[in-house]
Amino acid sequence: MNEYALLDSGHGRKLERFGKITLDRPCAQAVWNPAKPQLWKSADAFFTRKEGLEWRGRDKLPESWKATINDVTLKLSTTDFGHLGVFPETREMWSWITKTLATATPKRKEPLKFLNLFAYSGGATLAGAKGGAHCCHVDASKGMVQWARQNAELNGLTHHPIRWIVDDVNKFLTREIKRGNRYDGILLDPPSFGRGKGGELYKIEHALLDTLKLVKGVLSDKPCFVYLTSHTPGFTPIVLNNLLQQLLPGGTTQCGEMLLTGEDDTFPVPSGTWSRWIA
Ligand SMILES: C[S@@+](CC[C@H](N)C(=O)[O-])C[C@H]1O[C@@H](n2cnc3c(N)ncnc32)[C@H](O)[C@@H]1O
Numbered sequence: 711m712n713e714y715a716l717l718d719s720g721h722g723r724k725l726e727r728f729g730k731i732t733l734d735r736p737c738a739q740a741v742w743n744p745a746k747p748q749l750w751k752s753a754d755a756f757f758t759r760k761e762g763l764e765w766r767g768r769d770k771l772p773e774s775w776k777a778t779i780n781d782v783t784l785k786l787s788t789t790d791f792g793h794l795g796v797f798p799e800t801r802e803m804w805s806w807i808t809k810t811l812a813t814a815t816p817k818r819k820e821p822l823k824f825l826n827l828f829a830y831s832g833g834a835t836l837a838g839a840k841g842g843a844h845c846c847h848v849d850a851s852k853g854m855v856q857w858a859r860q861n862a863e864l865n866g867l868t869h870h871p872i873r874w875i876v877d878d879v880n881k882f883l884t885r886e887i888k889r890g891n892r893y894d895g896i897l898l899d900p901p902s903f904g905r906g907k908g909g910e911l912y913k914i915e916h917a918l919l920d921t922l923k924l925v926k927g928v929l930s931d932k933p934c935f936v937y938l939t940s941h942t943p944g945f946t947p948i949v950l951n952n953l954l955q956q957l958l959p960g961g962t963t964q965c966g967e968m969l970l971t972g973e974d975d976t977f978p979v980p981s982g983t984w985s986r987w988i989a
Pocket of ligand 1: 796797800827828829830831832833834848849850851854877878879880899900901903904905906907910911912
């Protein structure tokens with residue numbers, strides 16, 4: 711089931727439907743003309759960064775609502791930064807993760823172990839759980855981990871084996887290597903700029919090579935995949951692919967753009983990049 715759709719884009723904005731709510735938000739890469747100007751009046755709320763961060767119509771929205779996006783149900787809510795608790799460009803990846811883990815599971819004696827790093831509101835963690843994997847969800851923000859746990863509840867996965875970790879990714883991985891914990895599938899979506907649990911500065915151009923080396927250190931001896939995504943300018947599909955190929959020689963790599971997509975006649979909107987290594 712999917713209740714997300716990109717309805718239109720253009721003039722630096724995107725019009726998206728999330729369940730019963732339609733939102734009009736900034737989208738710098740949509741430099742073309744909107745295709746359906748008449749549709750934009752249907753927006754329930756509008757977000758702008760022109761003169762500081764500002765929502766218009768937010769008072770008419772519920773404090774939170776639910777939407778099922780590629781079979782994962784999420785609690786959504788407008789944050790002051792314009793985020794909602796989901797990055798819908800990752801939804802095709804969720805379906806891939808569920809399918810890949812579910813396909814690999816019957817061939818193993820033990821359930822597969824899936825690690826989601828920089829895991830935000832947990833869409834990918836829950837996709838992994840739906841694929842039958844035992845999951846580990848890591849994010850430095852306590853509030854986001856709480857939000858992800860609420861999402862697990864909405865999906866009936868409260869009792870599924872998911873470890874919920876509030877920690878800095880590099881510190882967590884260093885400890886996991888020492889503890890001997892290993893994972894068959896790993897996803898990482900490093901931010902351009904972020905802060906660890908103790909306020910540690912994370913800048914992708916300096917920290918990513920260390921993170922990737924640590925990721926290799928927690929990969930099981932029967933790995934399934936490593937999935938790397940990015941929203942940082944300059945981190946093109948080929949850049950991510952080169953990083954994974956160098957880290958994990960052998961296997962297969964694939965890469966591409968993450969896209970916001972909707973109805974057939976809507977332009978897809980590039981919204982980040984991905985590369986995956988498959989053993
Ligand atoms: C862009 S979001 C990731 C989006 C998510 N992967 C998704 O697609 O839904 C970045 C996340 O990384 C977390 N983060 C930033 N720096 C971190 C760090 N050093 N260690 C752990 N988490 C961090 C933030 O709290 C935030 O939830």
